[in-house]
Amino acid sequence: xxxxxxxxxxxxxxxxxxxxxxxxxxxxxxxxxxxxxxxxxxxxxxxxxxxxxxxxxxxxxxxxxxxxxxxxxxxxxxxxxxxxxxxxxxxxxxxxxxxxxxxxxxxxxxxx
Amino acid sequence: xxxxxxxxxxxxxxxxxxxxxxxxxxxxxxxxxxxxxxxxxxxxxxxxxxxxxxxxxxxxxxxxxxxxxxxxxxxxxxxxxxxxxxxxxxxxxxxxxxxxxxxxxxxxxxxxxxxx
Numbered sequence: 001x002x003x004x005x006x007x008x009x010x011x012x013x014x015x016x017x018x019x020x021x022x023x024x025x026x027x028x029x030x031x032x033x034x035x036x037x038x039x040x041x042x043x044x045x046x047x048x049x050x051x052x053x054x055x056x057x058x059x060x061x062x063x064x065x066x067x068x069x070x071x072x073x074x075x076x077x078x079x080x081x082x083x084x085x086x087x088x089x090x091x092x093x094x095x096x097x098x099x100x101x102x103x104x105x106x107x108x109x110x111x112x
Numbered sequence: 113x114x115x116x117x118x119x120x121x122x123x124x125x126x127x128x129x130x131x132x133x134x135x136x137x138x139x140x141x142x143x144x145x146x147x148x149x150x151x152x153x154x155x156x157x158x159x160x161x162x163x164x165x166x167x168x169x170x171x172x173x174x175x176x177x178x179x180x181x182x183x184x185x186x187x188x189x190x191x192x193x194x195x196x197x198x199x200x201x202x203x204x205x206x207x208x209x210x211x212x213x214x215x216x217x218x219x220x221x222x223x224x225x226x227x228x
Binding site for chain 2: 034036038042043044045048086088090099100101102105
């Protein structure tokens with residue numbers, strides 16, 4: 001059965017720290033991997049990764065995909081309290097009727 | 113065994129048709145949601161129900177109507193489908209954990225709707 005695993009499930013850091021969130025997957029017909037920041041109403045889209053080794057960056061956030069080892073990491077540097085959220089990893093599958101598999105999320109708490 | 117289950121997973125239909133997407137969760141969560149994923153992968157909330165009561169109703173065309181027969185089900189009915197309705201629709205559920213306000217979301221696998 002296809003699955004997406006995220007680690008850690010919960011993380012508490014202080015402002016200014018750098019964090020690395022992990023997402024590993026076992027899916028058939030991988031198409032892309034997406035990262036979302038879960039906020040109160042709706043997840044905010046962060047990155048979509050389709051190719052190995054190409055780092056995507058947006059401000060203090062960056063992400064990279066390794067399709068050989070089947071994982072992705074999301075890095076957040078110089079964390080701020082506003083980064084506190086649940087970070088979701090989801091894998092899109094390129095197969096009729098299979099669609100997305102979401103990981104359980106990593107709950108990040110950034111303390112002042 | 114599936115926690116949040118959506119059906120159908122894949123739907124191709126003609127403009128003007130009426131269709132429904134069903135969602136069921138067996139987690140005992142008290143809140144359910146419908147999201148639309150746009151072509152840029154952004155997720156936009158459409159509706160949210162808590163214990164069968166509508167609590168979020170974002171600006172969506174009134175051709176979209178949610179129905180929650182019980183807290184384990186939230187269905188989405190779409191009338192007079194238009195080309196712009198083509199998207200992936202996600203159902204999700206959540207439960208507040210204790211008094212900490214922690215929202216643990218569980219997503220369904222999505223329904224890919226294509227209107228032709």
